[in-house]
Amino acid sequence: MSVTSADFAVSLDRVRKTYGGDQPVVALDDVDIRFTRGTATAVMGPSGSGKSTLLHCAAGLDRPDAGTVRIGSTDLASMSEKRLTELRRSRVGFVFQAFNLVGALNVEQNILLPSRLSGQRPDPAWVVEVVARVGLGDRLRHRPSQLSGGQQQRVAIARALVTRPEVIFCDEPTGALDTRTAAEVLSLLRSVVDRAGQTVVMVTHDPVAASYADRVVVLADGRIVQDMPQPGAERIAEQPAHLGRRQPAAPSGVRPTAQAFAQATTRPAVRREGRPVLTLAAQMLRHRKGSFVAAFVALAAGVAVLMACALLVESGWRYQGQSQRYAKTVxxxxxxxxxxxxxxxxxxxxxxxxxxxxxxxxxxxxxxxxxxxxxxxxxxxxxxxxxxxxxxxxxxxxxxxxxxxxxxxxxxxxxxxxxxxxxxxxxxxxxxxxxxxxxxxxxxxxxxxxxxxxxxxxxxxxxxxxxxxxxxxxxxxxxxxxxxxxxxxxxxxxxxxxxxxxxxxxxxxxxxxxxxxxxxxxxxxxxxxEQPEARAARDFTLQAGGAFGGYAAMIIGFVVAGTVGLSVRHRRRDLALLRAVAATPGQVRRMLLGEVGLLAALAAVVGVPLGLVATGRIRDEPVARGFVPDGFTVQGGPLSGAAVTVAVAAVALTSAWIAALRTTRIRPTEALGEAAAETGPGSRARVVTGLVFLAGAVSLTGFTGATDGQTALNAAVGMLYTFVLAIALLAPWINQAAARFLGPVLRVVWGNSGYLAAANLRANARGMVAVLTALVLSVGFGGSVWFLQDNLQRQTVVQSRDGTLAQHALVAGTGLPASVTAEARRIPGVVAATGVRRTSVVVPNDLGAQAVVAQGIDPRGAERTLDLTVRSGSLTGLTKGTVAVSTAQADAAGWELGTAARLWLGDGTPVTLKVVALYERGWGFGDVILHTRTLTGHTVTGLDDRVLVRTAPDAGADTREALTDLAGRHPATSVVATGTLTGELAQDLAVSGWLNKLLIAVPVGYAALAAANTLIMAALARTRELSLLRLVGVTRGQVKRMVHAEQAGLLGVALLIGGTIAAVTLTSVVNAVAGQRIPYVPAGGWIAITGGTVALALVATMLPVGRLLRTPPVQGIGIRE
Structure with missing residues (x-):
C-alpha cells in the first residue's frame, strides 16, 4: 500500500535554520522528516541538538531559513502571519516548556482562551474530561501565580488539548510533573492518538515518556542521527547520553593538569564585593537597553531643565550691571x-x-x-x-x-x-x-x-x-x-x-x-x-529661575522617581533570580545603586551642556523683548551643574532603593513568585498615606481660596502636586476600580480584545501606576498652570475695557503736565477729563512687603471717566491724605473702609492714608488709587501718563478738533480712542505673558516628555506578554485592538482625574487671585490638552508595540533552546 502526503500530519523537507550573526549556530541542518497521522513521536537528543527549534518550525512558530514545512497539505511558507496564527489556533496545539500562561487570566480562562479567540464554542463534555484528566477541577478560579510549576504545566497541556487540534506539539510536557501526574498526562496524550486519531510530537529527555510514543527520533547537532520505531524504555535508555554532544576543548597549546586545577581551587578567597557588583551593574545596563534609555532620557532631560533654571538664578545673583557713568567713583x-x-x-x-x-x-x-x-x-x-x-x-x-x-x-x-x-x-x-x-x-x-x-x-x-x-x-x-x-x-x-x-x-x-x-x-x-534696569533684570531672573525652577524640580522629582521605580519594577525577575543564586540583599541594592549612579553620571555629562545651551536661548528671548539689558550674560556653571547633578542623582538613587526594598527584603522564592505576577494593589500604609495626601490637597483647596496674590499661586501649585502625589499612592486601587467599571464597556466596544484589555488593566494595576501618574501630571499641570496666564491677562483687559467710560485719551510717551487735564476740561463738549499717573507703591504683607500697581488721579469728574466698581465708600473723598484700594488688596492687608493704611510711595517715602473707597477692578486699574497731589515729588517724571476724556453724546467734530489742537500744542502727544489703549494693553500683556509661557513650557514640556517616555518604557516591557498572546492564537490585529482598548481605559481615567485636578486648581487660584469664579480657557485649549495627550499616548505606545509585533513571537518570548 503506497504512502501519500495526505497520510502525513506534518512534513519537513530539507529544513535549515541558523541563529547568530558573526558566529552562526546551525540549529537544523537539512532535516527531512515526516510525522504520520494518528501517531505519537518523541524527539530526543542532548541539549543544543535542535529539538525545540524542530518543534517550533514544525508548528509554524518560527520560519526556517530554507526548506519546506507542511501541516497536512498546507505549505506554511506561503502563509501570512495572520493566516499562520489562525492555522495554529484551529489545527495545532502547543504545550510550552515554560508554560506561557496569561497571568491576567485564571485557569479556566487560560484553558478556554484558544476557543474564545477563534469564536468556537468548546465541547463542554470534552472540557470537563480534559480538566479531570489533568487534575485541575478544584483550581479553575486560580491564577497562574497561585499554582505550582506542575499545576501550571497541566494548565498548558489542557489548553493544547481542548480545541481537539490535528497535531499537538509538546516541549517537555512532563518536565515539571510528579511521577503519578506525568503518567496521567502521558496516558491522556496517548489516548488522543488512539481514540481521536490525533498526532502528537513531543520533545523529551525522559525515556519513560518517550516509551509512550510510536516512534523516537534522535537529534544531534541539528541532524537526525537515529529513528527508532516503537522502542521500549530500556532501549531508549541504552542510547548514549552524550550522543552528538560537543566536548569543550582546551585552548591551543594549553593542557590543564591536576596540579594547576588543585592550585586554582585552593587559592585563598579575597572578599571584593564592590567591584563585582559595579561590573554586574554595567553589564545589566548593556543588556537592558530599553530601561536604560528611558531612565537616561528622564535623568538627562531633568538635569538640563534644572540646569537652565539654576543658571538663570546664578546669573541673576552674579549680575551687577556694568558701571560706566560712575566708573571714576570710589x-x-x-x-x-x-x-x-x-x-x-x-x-x-x-x-x-x-x-x-x-x-x-x-x-x-x-x-x-x-x-x-x-x-x-x-x-x-x-x-x-x-x-x-x-x-x-x-x-x-x-x-x-x-x-x-x-x-x-x-x-x-x-x-x-x-x-x-x-x-x-x-x-x-x-x-x-x-x-x-x-x-x-x-x-x-x-x-x-x-x-x-x-x-x-x-x-x-x-x-x-x-x-x-x-x-x-x-x-x-x-x-x-x-x-x-x-x-x-x-x-x-x-x-x-x-x-x-x-x-x-x-x-x-x-x-x-x-x-x-x-x-x-x-x-x-x-x-x-547706575542702571535701574540692571536691578530689574537681576530680580526678574532670580524670580523667574526660582519660581519655574521650583515647578520643574517638583515635576522632575515625580518623573525621575516614577521612571526609575518603573525600571526597577520591570526587572523584578532579574533581581529575584539574583537573590535565588545567592546574591545578598545588600549586593542587589548596591548593584541597583551602582546602575543608577552610572546613569546619573552619564545624564550629567549630557544634561549639563544641554542646560547651558538652553539657558543661552532662554536669555536671548527676554533680552530681545526688553525685559533684561543687552549686557546681561549667563554666568556660572560649575556650582549650578554640581548642585543639579547631586539633586537629580539623590532623587534617582532614593527611588531605586525604595523600589528594590520589597524584592530585597523577602525570601528568594517569594521574590520569584512575585516577579511572575501581581501580588495585590499595595499595603495598608500606602493607602492610608495616599488618603492623608488627598485630604491635604482638599484642605489646600480651601486655603487657596482664602488667600490672594503670590500666596494663592504658591498654594495652588502645592495643591496640584499634593493631588498628583495622592493619585500616585492610590493609583493601584484607582486602576482596579476603573478596570472593573470599564471592563464591560471595553468588552462591548472591542470584543475579545476588550476582554483581554480589561483583564490586563485589572491584573496590572500596580504596574500601571507610573503610567497613570505621568499622564495625570501632564494633564493636571498643563491644564492649570498653562491657562493661568491667559486668565490673568483676560481679567486685566476686560476690567480695563469695562471700567473705562471715557471715549478718548491724550497720550504722550514723554508724559503730560497737569495743565493738559485742565485745558481738556475747558473744551466745549467735554463732560469730564481725568489725568492718570501710573506708578507703584510698596504695601506690607505676611512675608514683609511687595510692590503693587497704583495710579494717581484727580478725583474731580473721575466717576464719569472711570468705573472701578466701587463696593463701599466713594472716590469723591480722595484727597492728599486718603486712598482707595481694591477689595483684594484690602483683604490681603487687613484694611477696611475708614482704617489707616500704612504704605510706601514709589520712591520709598512712608505714608499713612485713610481708606475712603474699596473697589473691585484692581486688575484693570491697579490695587491702589491715590490723589495726584499725594504723588507730587515722588515720581521720576512728575507727569501724567495719559488724560482720559469723556465727551457728551452730542459732541461733534469741533470737540474732536479741539482735542487734536490741544495735543498738537504738547510734544509727542496724540488723541486716541480708549478702545485702542485696551488693544495695546492686550498686546503688551501678551508679550509679557509670552515670556511666562516660555518658562512654563519648560516644565510642561518635560512632563509631556516624561509621559511619553514612561509609555514607551511600559510598552517595551511587554515583549514576552505580547509574544505569548500571539503564540496562543491572538492575531496582530487583535493585539493592536487590545492595546487600543487598554489605552482608551487608561487615558479615560487619566483625563478624568487630571482634568478634575486641573479644573480645581485653576478655579481656586483664578478665584483667589482675580476674583473670577469660572476660569477662562481659550478656544481649543482643552481640545489641545486632551487631543495632545491622546495623540502622545497613542504614538508613544503603538510605535513600540508595532515594533514588538514585527518580532517573531518565538523570539520575543525567549523560549528557543
Whole structure:
C-alpha cells in the first residue's frame, strides 16, 4: 500500500535554520522528516541538538531559513502571519516548556482562551474530561501565580488539548510533573492518538515518556542521527547520553593538569564585593537597553531643565550691571531699595524690595559725605527724562554738568554749558543729524519742548556705547529747576583724594549713609545704582529661575522617581533570580545603586551642556523683548551643574532603593513568585498615606481660596502636586476600580480584545501606576498652570475695557503736565477729563512687603471717566491724605473702609492714608488709587501718563478738533480712542505673558516628555506578554485592538482625574487671585490638552508595540533552546 502526503500530519523537507550573526549556530541542518497521522513521536537528543527549534518550525512558530514545512497539505511558507496564527489556533496545539500562561487570566480562562479567540464554542463534555484528566477541577478560579510549576504545566497541556487540534506539539510536557501526574498526562496524550486519531510530537529527555510514543527520533547537532520505531524504555535508555554532544576543548597549546586545577581551587578567597557588583551593574545596563534609555532620557532631560533654571538664578545673583557713568567713583550713594521687617514664627524676617520710582537722597547729604576724610569731591547726580527732537529714537538722560566728572565725560568739541539755555550733548545724540556746537536743538523734558544751544560735544572715557543711555548735560542750576525733586539727588558719586586710604574712606562713608538711611554701592555693585534696569533684570531672573525652577524640580522629582521605580519594577525577575543564586540583599541594592549612579553620571555629562545651551536661548528671548539689558550674560556653571547633578542623582538613587526594598527584603522564592505576577494593589500604609495626601490637597483647596496674590499661586501649585502625589499612592486601587467599571464597556466596544484589555488593566494595576501618574501630571499641570496666564491677562483687559467710560485719551510717551487735564476740561463738549499717573507703591504683607500697581488721579469728574466698581465708600473723598484700594488688596492687608493704611510711595517715602473707597477692578486699574497731589515729588517724571476724556453724546467734530489742537500744542502727544489703549494693553500683556509661557513650557514640556517616555518604557516591557498572546492564537490585529482598548481605559481615567485636578486648581487660584469664579480657557485649549495627550499616548505606545509585533513571537518570548 503506497504512502501519500495526505497520510502525513506534518512534513519537513530539507529544513535549515541558523541563529547568530558573526558566529552562526546551525540549529537544523537539512532535516527531512515526516510525522504520520494518528501517531505519537518523541524527539530526543542532548541539549543544543535542535529539538525545540524542530518543534517550533514544525508548528509554524518560527520560519526556517530554507526548506519546506507542511501541516497536512498546507505549505506554511506561503502563509501570512495572520493566516499562520489562525492555522495554529484551529489545527495545532502547543504545550510550552515554560508554560506561557496569561497571568491576567485564571485557569479556566487560560484553558478556554484558544476557543474564545477563534469564536468556537468548546465541547463542554470534552472540557470537563480534559480538566479531570489533568487534575485541575478544584483550581479553575486560580491564577497562574497561585499554582505550582506542575499545576501550571497541566494548565498548558489542557489548553493544547481542548480545541481537539490535528497535531499537538509538546516541549517537555512532563518536565515539571510528579511521577503519578506525568503518567496521567502521558496516558491522556496517548489516548488522543488512539481514540481521536490525533498526532502528537513531543520533545523529551525522559525515556519513560518517550516509551509512550510510536516512534523516537534522535537529534544531534541539528541532524537526525537515529529513528527508532516503537522502542521500549530500556532501549531508549541504552542510547548514549552524550550522543552528538560537543566536548569543550582546551585552548591551543594549553593542557590543564591536576596540579594547576588543585592550585586554582585552593587559592585563598579575597572578599571584593564592590567591584563585582559595579561590573554586574554595567553589564545589566548593556543588556537592558530599553530601561536604560528611558531612565537616561528622564535623568538627562531633568538635569538640563534644572540646569537652565539654576543658571538663570546664578546669573541673576552674579549680575551687577556694568558701571560706566560712575566708573571714576570710589563709591556711589543712593537709595534704590526698601527693607521691611516682619515677625514670623517668633523671629524677625527682613524683605528687600526694589523701589519702583528709583528712590533718591537729600541733596544736603553731599556736604556730609564730602567731609569724610579721604573724599575729594561728593558730586550729586540728577537723572532727568529727556528726548532730543533730532534723535527721538536714541534713549537719553539729562544730568547736571558737575556729574560729568564721575564717568568721566570729556569735551571733544566746544565747551561745557555756562547758562540755562545751553547744553553739552553726547556724540551719539548728534550722529547723523548734522548738528554741532553753536547749533540750536529742541529738547523735550518735563512734558514741554524747549530750545537749547549746543555748547559742546562730549564722550565718555572707555567704550561710549557701553552706557545704557546717551547723556545730555545742563548747567547744575538749570538741571535742578527741571527736576521734579529739586531738593534731592538721584545719586551722589564720591571721588577719592589722591593717596586716600580706601578702606578708611569707605568705613567713614558707610557710617554717614547708615545714619541717613542710604546705601553706599562700591565695586561691581555700582552698576546696580547706575542702571535701574540692571536691578530689574537681576530680580526678574532670580524670580523667574526660582519660581519655574521650583515647578520643574517638583515635576522632575515625580518623573525621575516614577521612571526609575518603573525600571526597577520591570526587572523584578532579574533581581529575584539574583537573590535565588545567592546574591545578598545588600549586593542587589548596591548593584541597583551602582546602575543608577552610572546613569546619573552619564545624564550629567549630557544634561549639563544641554542646560547651558538652553539657558543661552532662554536669555536671548527676554533680552530681545526688553525685559533684561543687552549686557546681561549667563554666568556660572560649575556650582549650578554640581548642585543639579547631586539633586537629580539623590532623587534617582532614593527611588531605586525604595523600589528594590520589597524584592530585597523577602525570601528568594517569594521574590520569584512575585516577579511572575501581581501580588495585590499595595499595603495598608500606602493607602492610608495616599488618603492623608488627598485630604491635604482638599484642605489646600480651601486655603487657596482664602488667600490672594503670590500666596494663592504658591498654594495652588502645592495643591496640584499634593493631588498628583495622592493619585500616585492610590493609583493601584484607582486602576482596579476603573478596570472593573470599564471592563464591560471595553468588552462591548472591542470584543475579545476588550476582554483581554480589561483583564490586563485589572491584573496590572500596580504596574500601571507610573503610567497613570505621568499622564495625570501632564494633564493636571498643563491644564492649570498653562491657562493661568491667559486668565490673568483676560481679567486685566476686560476690567480695563469695562471700567473705562471715557471715549478718548491724550497720550504722550514723554508724559503730560497737569495743565493738559485742565485745558481738556475747558473744551466745549467735554463732560469730564481725568489725568492718570501710573506708578507703584510698596504695601506690607505676611512675608514683609511687595510692590503693587497704583495710579494717581484727580478725583474731580473721575466717576464719569472711570468705573472701578466701587463696593463701599466713594472716590469723591480722595484727597492728599486718603486712598482707595481694591477689595483684594484690602483683604490681603487687613484694611477696611475708614482704617489707616500704612504704605510706601514709589520712591520709598512712608505714608499713612485713610481708606475712603474699596473697589473691585484692581486688575484693570491697579490695587491702589491715590490723589495726584499725594504723588507730587515722588515720581521720576512728575507727569501724567495719559488724560482720559469723556465727551457728551452730542459732541461733534469741533470737540474732536479741539482735542487734536490741544495735543498738537504738547510734544509727542496724540488723541486716541480708549478702545485702542485696551488693544495695546492686550498686546503688551501678551508679550509679557509670552515670556511666562516660555518658562512654563519648560516644565510642561518635560512632563509631556516624561509621559511619553514612561509609555514607551511600559510598552517595551511587554515583549514576552505580547509574544505569548500571539503564540496562543491572538492575531496582530487583535493585539493592536487590545492595546487600543487598554489605552482608551487608561487615558479615560487619566483625563478624568487630571482634568478634575486641573479644573480645581485653576478655579481656586483664578478665584483667589482675580476674583473670577469660572476660569477662562481659550478656544481649543482643552481640545489641545486632551487631543495632545491622546495623540502622545497613542504614538508613544503603538510605535513600540508595532515594533514588538514585527518580532517573531518565538523570539520575543525567549523560549528557543
Amino acid at each position: 563709591a556711589v550713594v543712593a537709595d534704590r531699595d526698601l527693607t521691611v521687617s516682619a515677625e514670623m514664627f517668633g523671629e524677625t524676617e527682613y524683605t528687600t524690595v526694589a523701589l519702583p520710582e528709583r528712590g533718591s537722597v537729600p541733596a544736603s547729604l553731599a556736604d556730609r559725605l564730602a567731609a569724610v576724610p579721604g573724599v575729594d569731591r561728593a558730586v550729586g547726580d540728577r537723572l532727568l527724562a529727556v528726548t532730543a527732537a533730532s534723535a527721538p529714537d536714541v534713549p537719553a538722560t539729562g544730568h547736571g554738568w558737575a556729574s560729568a566728572a564721575l564717568a568721566p565725560y570729556r569735551t571733544v568739541d566746544g565747551s561745557p554749558p555756562r547758562s540755562g539755555g545751553e547744553i553739552a550733548v553726547d556724540a551719539r545724540l548728534l550722529a547723523g543729524t548734522g548738528l554741532g556746537p553753536g547749533d540750536s536743538t529742541e529738547i523735550i523734558t518735563g512734558g514741554a519742548s524747549r530750545t537749547y544751544r549746543i555748547s559742546g560735544v562730549v564722550e565718555a572715557e572707555g567704550d561710549p556705547d557701553a552706557t545704557s543711555s546717551a547723556a545730555l548735560f545742563f548747567t547744575d542750576a538749570h538741571a535742578a529747576r527741571l527736576d521734579p525733586r529739586p531738593e534731592r539727588f538721584d545719586a551722589i558719586g564720591l571721588l577719592a583724594a589722591p593717596g586716600a586710604d580706601r578702606d578708611a574712606l569707605l568705613a567713614g562713608v558707610r557710617e554717614v549713609t547708615d545714619e541717613a538711611g542710604a546705601t553706599a554701592y562700591t565695586g561691581d555693585d555700582r552698576g546696580l545704582a
